[in-house]
Amino acid sequence: MLIVFMVTAALIGFRLVAEMVLSAVNRAEVLRHADTPPPAVAAIMDAATYQKSVAYTLEKSRFGNITTIFDTLVLALVIFGGVLPVMYSYMVSWAGPDAVWTRTVFILLAGVLLSLPSLPFEWWEQFRLEGKFGFNKSTPGLWVMDKIKGTLVMFAIGFPLLWALLSLVGWVGNAWWIWGFALMFGFQLLMLILYPKVILPLFNKLTPLPEGELRTRLMALGDRTGFQAKTIEVIDGSKRSGHSNAYFTGFGRFRRIVLFDTLISQLTAEELEAVLAHEIGHYRRGHIPKMIAISAVMMLSGFAVIAWLARSPWFNTSFGFPVGEIAPSFLLFGLLSGLVTFWFAPLGNLLSRKYEYEADAFAREAMGGPAAMIAALRKLAQKNLSNLTPHRWFSGFYYSHPTLVERELALAKT
Numbered sequence: 001m002l003i004v005f006m007v008t009a010a011l012i013g014f015r016l017v018a019e020m021v022l023s024a025v026n027r028a029e030v031l032r033h034a035d036t037p038p039p040a041v042a043a044i045m046d047a048a049t050y051q052k053s054v055a056y057t058l059e060k061s062r063f064g065n066i067t068t069i070f071d072t073l074v075l076a077l078v079i080f081g082g083v084l085p086v087m088y089s090y091m092v093s094w095a096g097p098d099a100v101w102t103r104t105v106f107i108l109l110a111g112v113l114l115s116l117p118s119l120p121f122e123w124w125e126q127f128r129l130e131g132k133f134g135f136n137k138s139t140p141g142l143w144v145m146d147k148i149k150g151t152l153v154m155f156a157i158g159f160p161l162l163w164a165l166l167s168l169v170g171w172v173g174n175a176w177w178i179w180g181f182a183l184m185f186g187f188q189l190l191m192l193i194l195y196p197k198v199i200l201p202l203f204n205k206l207t208p209l210p211e212g213e214l215r216t217r218l219m220a221l222g223d224r225t226g227f228q229a230k231t232i233e234v235i236d237g238s239k240r241s242g243h244s245n246a247y248f249t250g251f252g253r254f255r256r257i258v259l260f261d262t263l264i265s266q267l268t269a270e271e272l273e274a275v276l277a278h279e280i281g282h283y284r285r286g287h288i289p290k291m292i293a294i295s296a297v298m299m300l301s302g303f304a305v306i307a308w309l310a311r312s313p314w315f316n317t318s319f320g321f322p323v324g325e326i327a328p329s330f331l332l333f334g335l336l337s338g339l340v341t342f343w344f345a346p347l348g349n350l351l352s353r354k355y356e357y358e359a360d361a362f363a364r365e366a367m368g369g370p371a372a373m374i375a376a377l378r379k380l381a382q383k384n385l386s387n388l389t390p391h392r393w394f395s396g397f398y399y400s401h402p403t404l405v406e407r408e409l410a411l412a413k414t
């Protein structure tokens, strides 16, 4: 139907324009400060590092524009080009008209095919862009292996899960979406526990942080802050990238803290302690169950929308698919939902930044002052060539963490 076509085209256009505007104002802001950084920034980075961070930010922004335009073209072509319905009717004919497995394979295969056009861009980003600034540590062989392994893992997990979701319609009828949500949410919780144990080791090596001063120190911090960790693990992030990070996964008994080896090599023991205190802050302030609850609500809404779209005859037919088929509705939702959720990203990021401030405050308290946390954040910004002068609109829209200057201000406040 024409109206659905037009609304979809408009949504694609709006998002592209918004992305381009945000990126343009951000580049202008970075260029405005390129010669003389604001005093707060000059205190954080020496002149040479600052110049490098400006160059890195601008180059990433330009490259990001090219991939954004390209991805938008691919999406429009796939949605309006009529390839998917042809592929669908062909694949459904492989088995009986009600076979679920052909539809499952259709969705997964469509996902793989849609990711192929952006592969050259990903390659360029890793080996040219990141490489130019010294961040690439991967090799072509490792990169190709990662892609192959990633696809296999996607099929191994995606097939049974999608198959069960699509089968639910036949098993429980109209209320399938509530069961679908329950299945998917249960799966998500399970992955929080299994991911670091089963999936991550396929790509990285995790080793317990060895005995020594650092471990003793971090364990003492855990005892002091009410977070009895069994182990702290180190991940070999340096295998692929020079960027550094720390993260925290799981919940309850299954929580775990993982530090990048790059982080350990860049920070002093005291700074690492502050970073870990920040991560423990997320745990102690209850951010993890809150985030899980929010994602559950979003997921339930998503399922309700898919169920509604699948019931609405105009939806599938507008994109060339047969009415009453659930699999195409799933795929179309996967392709198009981002056009709407994009506009809600700032809300999620606003909440995320609030949590970051709370975790920083927790770290300040645990460390008996802001000095160690500020030192750690500064070093990370220097090593990662972070953009320290983003435009307000850009950071407000996209940043899950406050900017370094904002975090320092909050940390220094008593």
Ligand SMILES: [Zn+2]
Binding pocket: 278, 279, 282, 355, 356, 359
């Ligand atoms: Zn954090």
